[in-house]
Amino acid sequence: MPKMNMVEALNLALDQNLANDDRVCVLGEDVAVDGGVFRVTKGLLEKYGEDRVIDTPLAEGAIIGAAVGMAVYGLRPVAEIQFSGFTLQAFDQIEQNMARLRHRSHGRYPISMVMRAPYGGGIRAVEHHSESREAYWAHTPGLKVVIPSGPRSARDLLHAAIDDSDPVIFYEPKALYRAFREDVPDQPQKIAIGKAQIARQGTDITLIAYGAMMRPALEAAQDLKDLHSIEAEVIDLLSISPMDTQTLVESVSKTGRCVVVHEGPRCCGIAAEIIARINEHAFEHLLAPIKRVTGYDIHFPYFQCEQHYLPDADTIIEAANETLQYE
Amino acid sequence: MSHKAVKSSRPTLSPSPAVEVRAAPHRSEVMPRKKIDLGEIEYLRILDEHGEVDEALEPKIDGDELLRIYRAMVLTRKLDIRMLTMQRQGEMGTFAPGIGQEATQIGQIYPLGKDDWFSPSYRCFGAQLWRGWTIEGLMLLWDGFFEGFEIPQGVHDLPFSIVVGSHVPVAVGVAMGIKNRGGDAVMLTNFGDGAMSQGSVNEAFNFASVYKAPIVFVCENNGYAISVPVEKQAGISELARRGPGFGIRSMRADGNDVLAMIVATTEAVQRARAGDGPSLIEAVTYRMSLHTTADDPKVYRRDEEVEQWQAKCPIARFEKYLMNKGLLDPQAIGRLGDECEQEVLEARTRFRERAKARPREVFEMMYEELPPELDQQRREYLAKLDRKGVQ
Known part of the structure; x- marks a missing residue:
């Protein structure tokens, strides 16, 4: 089994989908040449030609609008927005058309398309290149939102997203693009959008994270065991919307304690939604208030300070300890 | 906290040195300073407001077809007037009447075939009826019933857009899809003068031009975007001039002349089908009625202006042309008008029969399959309806 980084794994997923289904096409700024x-998207133009791997003009709104139109015509476009900070240029097209056309057309035009975009901090990027705004899309009815946490889940989730009959926002944690390698099998493992994965089993506390935050969450779990003999269960959310409430509730019902981690701002963030669901379904099992370790409600700092903004294993361990010590 | 001005310690910069621009005493033969060709834009009118036709430009359309076009324009007017009455009587939601734009509507849609695509804006009764949408469907839709959005079988249309100009990039995407799959169809999309200011429309023009997408853009310049006149909407008086800047062939047509609209659109459709890319048609027309039923135009325009345009009425003009051709007489005009009125009234009966809200269906068509959390919300909602005794 070849070891791949996330960029290679995503490239493999696109390559296999382009090869297997001639309705699939890729479009975006600088994606072709x-x-x-x-x-x-390296090498895809040479293999599939410029009708299927399309360099577009620099206009995020029209990239998404055109992709929606291609989906109306029956293609399965995968649109790349160069950085998630630029997706806001396309907000109107995402909200008015990508998310709504199935409904507005009374079911005639299901919008089977994917919007890929790198999100999140940690790569010393200039302003507007480090945001984590998945909550916008989770708040938009009609969309699905997924975020992988490594090469293997990136590859499998991208297959699932392209296969899906509904529009999918696919956010790629760019800090992980080349951070590590994993075994990626030749054929994708079928995974359903809407399912979380238990990345580490445990009984004392549940840590919920996704995307780039899975790394500090897993590191925190290991330290909690090594230093404090605490068995933390770590859940990789994978699908932000729809959310796998059942897996979250089952875990917290077992552990009674929970910390939710994300790098996006706290207010109305994904953690707030997760906590609300746990309160609704597992309140009587809770032994302590659920803690949030998130980004702050400020503009993402210029990169000389970004390491202090982003949640890390130490902060997660502190939050876990407070939760564990609550009586 | 006050912000004190801090005196800069830097030396004051002197103003830019003056550059003396002089006309060269004789034209340089080495360095170019010359005009760039921006392309030509034609204006087209075939039938004037007195019903006089330019026979050299007149399209060859047989009598039955001309009467079909006339009838479609009359039916559109009758529907608008009836729905205005219904709205005033509390039987219709807020809607956007298109009175005065019937020639623009029918003229642009006439050249499209059944396999072609159409992506309309919201003021499009005439074109939608021509495409096969039903009157009762449009009534349902504007009166807030979801089933009105159901696209009739065999009709390749998108639902009309509400957010001005937001549909235009999608229309280009459909055209790109057609081209991508080697299809023969053409997309036609329309929008108003206000939409020309939207980024989405300008982005869409550019995409269409770059990909030579088989699409026809029809800008229905009806003089106003709600209250803002086109003179305040654009720094140019002919919106068609925008087209060549995008590399899009443009034409300006008298939008109250159905023959001009037919010719302009036919040429544009042919170009698109032949692989020659997009065209823009600016249809110069006038919104004789309201923006929507929530609007009072007296606030922003004078009655005399409206009266001037009433004299250019697209239906009256076409009527004169058909009478001159011996295809219509006053009796036939009366009879056709009554027929159209009757058609609208019969549709209103069907609308009234179907105008029942289906609150139990509001979760439908959201996704291919409702995710568990959403299904849970649906069950919660249905339980609420049950408690309230709502069927």
Whole structure:
């Protein structure tokens, strides 16, 4: 089994989908000749030609609008927005058309398309290149939102997203693009959008994270065991919307304690939704208030300070300890 | 806290040195300073407001077809007037009447075939009826019933857009899809003069031009975006001039002349089908009625202006043309008008029969399959309806 980084795994997923289904096409800024600024689409133009791997003009709104139109016509477009900070240029097209056209057309035009975008901090990028705004899309009815946490889940989730009959926002944690390698099997493992994965079993506390925050969450779990003999269960959310309430509730019902981690701002963030669901379904099992370890409600700091903004294993351990010590 | 001005310690910069621009005493033969060709834009009118036709430009359309076009325009007017009455009587939601724009509507849609695509804006009764939408469907839709959005079988249309100009990039995407799959169809999309200011429309023009997408853009310049006149909407008086800047062939047509609209659109559709890319048609027309039923135009325009345009009425003009051709007489005009009125009234009966809200269906068509959390919300909602005794 070849070891791949996330960029290679995403490239493999696109390659296999382009090969297997001639309705699939890729479009975006610099995706064809350049192979994408992160090289996720490298080599696809040479294999599939410029009708299917399309360099577009620089207009995020029209990229998404055009992709929606292609989906109306029956294609399965995968649109790349170069950085998630630029997706806001396309907010109107996402909300008015991508998310709504199935409904507005009374079911005639299901919008089977994917919007890929790198999100999150940690790569010393200039302003507007480090945001984590998945909550916007989770708040938008009609969309699905997924975020992988490593090469293998990136590859499997991208297959699932392209297969899906509904529009999917696919956020890629760019800090992980080349951070580590994993075994990626030749054929994708079928995973359903809407399912979380238990990344580490435990009984004392539940840590819920996704995307790039899975790394500090797993590191915190290991330290909690090594230093405090605490068995933390770590859940990789994978699908932000729909959310796998059942897996979250089952875990917290077992452990009674929970910390939720994300790098986006706290107010109305994904953690707030997770906590509300746990309160609704597992309140009587809770032994302590659920803690949030998140980004702050400020603009993402210029990169010389970003390491202090982003949640890390130490902060997660502190929050876990407070939760564990609550009586 | 007050912000004190801090005196800069830097030396004051002197103003830019003056550059003396002089006309060269004789034209340089080495360095170019010359005009760039921006392309030509034609204006087209075939039938004037007195019903006089330019026979050299007149399209060859047989009598039955001309009467079908006339009838479609009359039916559109009758529907608008009836729905205005219904709205005033509390039987219709807020809607956008298109009175005065019937020639623009029917003229642009006439050249489209059944396999072609149409993506309309919201003021489009005439074109939608021509495409096969039903009167009762449009009534349902504007009166807040979801089933009105159901696209009739065999009709390749998108639902009309509400957010001005937001549908235009999608229309280009459909055209790109057609081209991508080697299809023969053409997309036609329309919008108003206000939409020309939207980024989405300008982005869409650019995409269409770059990909030579088989699409026809029809800008229905009806003089106003709600209250803002086109003179305040654009720094140019002919919106068609925008087209060549995008590399899009443009034409300006008298939008109250159905023949001009037919010719302009037919040429644009042919170009798109032949692989020659997009065209823009600016249809110069006038919104003789309201923006929507929630609007009072007396606040922003004078009655005399409206009266001037009433003299250019697209239906009256076409009527004169058909009478001159011996295809219509006053009796036939009366009879056709009554027929159209009757058609609208019969549709209103069907609308009234179907105008029943289906609150139990509001979770439908959200996703291919409702996610568990959403299904749970649906059950919660249905339980609420049960408690209130709502069927």
